[in-house]
Amino acid sequence: MEDKREIMKHDSVGAWAKRLYFAARAMMDSVLRPYDLGSTQWYVLYQLANEGPTMQRDVVRMLRIERATLSGIVSTLVRKGLVDQTLDSVDQRQRMLRITRSGRKLWKELPDPTALILAIAFDGADPIELAITRRVLQTATQRLNEHISGGNQA
């Protein structure tokens, strides 16, 4: 009764990609839990703390998530008082996101969970093998994405 299939079969690359993603998420969540922050909330804060005020729609592009997803995350951050969201004066459709004072204060206390994950997961790994892995994953991802857009549009 051994385990067989998660996303895709057996112990395929796909199954391991999923497991790595979940392990990394678990680590990130456990680092951020004391601060009551989710992982994507952290990314938004990172952006605003390091690059300054950003249009909401640019954050969508950078994080590669849907507008609707970010909309919820932003409203959570606003509710917590970490971010504020104002109408852009030129284009009234767009919203400008800006970290608040208390957001910046929290940000200063925060560890960088991504650095920790990188260190634990890949420290000492062979750079060549890492490069191969990256390329294999990237190629597979591209193929799937092309198939989805191609198949649905043509």
Place this chain on the structure above:
Amino acid sequence: MEDKREIMKHDSVGAWAKRLYFAARAMMDSVLRPYDLGSTQWYVLYQLANEGPTMQRDVVRMLRIERATLSGIVSTLVRKGLVDQTLDSVDQRQRMLRITRSGRKLWKELPDPTALILAIAFDGADPIELAITRRVLQTATQRLNEHISGGNQA
């Protein structure tokens, strides 16, 4: 303004693992959408159709998800009439899951989305590179998981 960080930095292995997982999920979802089934629901059906009735807690182990997560998925499948859930006669804590007649009927119409994903993503890829990739991902996952259990318990 290029994209920087998803889970972990830049175009790290971790970031690509996440992207591959989401691309595969998107493909799986799009194949299953006409049948009104989610990906994990499909895995549960797969198990019950191919291995026969299974204890709920064994499904938890095989799918590597939390009891609470499966609980919700099972109740969805029961609501749809695809699976039934009965008390075990010996151990009244446990529930036995069994595919229903209409579940089996649906199962016969269903394509295998995992085969499709494997074909699109990895067909023609170098087996050696795939093996390397699998090993890199596996090692990284193990390291993260060890760190989580180790760090929290010791």
Place this chain on the structure above:
DNA sequence: TTCGATTCGATAGCTACCTAACAAATATTG
């Protein structure tokens, strides 16, 4: 200039994951 298309954000409703807390059943142990 007006009418239609596009863009941006919000909302509703869904899947899939998680933790925490609880109740019931069973196992263990003093």
Place this chain on the structure above:
DNA sequence: CAATATTTGTTAGGTAGCTATCGAATCGAA
């Protein structure tokens, strides 16, 4: 045997993703 511990499943509440749809603002083109 009784008290305690463990196992199993559910519920509540949270995060993170998605699609579909809507309304408001803006842009373009006839």
